[in-house]
Amino acid sequence: MMQEEKQELIEMFGVHFEQLYNIPPLASRILGTLIIDGCKSGLTFEELVDKMQASKSSISTNLNLLLKMEKIYYFTVLGDRKKYFKASPLSQRLNNYLTLVNNELLLIDKIIKYREKNTCCSQEKINLLNSYAYKEHMEKAEQLLLTTITKFKDIEEKNQLNK
């Protein structure tokens, strides 16, 4: 059955996001559902309450969490009070990784500064070299992310026009 496969996928997403983003189980399931299921036209609050078998308050709280994290967004339709929730475009979700990478680069700069000042033994020289190599790696990772993000933004913009 196809329905089962979908459910399994959502569940896999659930576990994945839960530990990757460190968010509550319900938030993780909602995000999974929106990615797999809500890609067409978005899901409403009520549809989510139904699908998730959770209370209105829990859905509300977790939707707001995901909104604040920019993992999801919503749009409205004229003459319709409902909010339609969708998973954020990939470019947005990758942006979060970018922040992480930038954070790590900041940290590594601090370490390098520290190690440059306090290099007394040969072991510490090695550490310094390692830090340089690590910084190089992170800079490449940053570059890769930036490239991919602009690529996605391009795709997303084109799709916007096609509508």
Added chain:
Amino acid sequence: MMQEEKQELIEMFGVHFEQLYNIPPLASRILGTLIIDGCKSGLTFEELVDKMQASKSSISTNLNLLLKMEKIYYFTVLGDRKKYFKASPLSQRLNNYLTLVNNELLLIDKIIKYREKNTCCSQEKINLLNSYAYKEHMEKAEQLLLTTITKFKDIEEKNQLNK
């Protein structure tokens, strides 16, 4: 004062690892301390109890957690019962990212399979294309990681010989 700078660095590491790896605060501080401070010859259990101002049991539990996660390792010295703890080499720590990336690649393959079967509307075709592009990105990320890991392993091996 240098001591203060070190403390601040460790604290920054603390916050960073806490959310990056989703580990308890104390584990995160221990890891930070071992990276900054324990790079020369490793720190013993007792030194950590002292430095962290935490109980033996807490140190034990968190050290074992970090060992299981392969964030740290220890070595022993002949005729000395103590364990000397050190942060794992960067190649090892990067391996953890690799696992994450591989997990994500697995997930994305599942999604692609699902989407290929259930492409009914044009919006879903776009999703499929996005998934392909995302997979490409993750494959590049994997490649970057693999390259860096071998590079680090090389450096680490050379240092082993120089001793």
Added chain:
DNA sequence: CGTTTAGTTCGGTAATTAACGAACCTAGAG
């Protein structure tokens, strides 16, 4: 104006987590 729809906020509770001290274990020294 009252009612309905769509969602938020608040207070409480059950479950989980992070840390603790005390008791325990185990290998080697004397």
Added chain:
DNA sequence: CTCTAGGTTCGTTAATTACCGAACTAAACG
């Protein structure tokens, strides 16, 4: 065999988290 150094394990506790239902709000409808 007993003692000690170097940890580990166990049971408890305090704090945090995830979720709930009930009460609330705000906008639109009639």
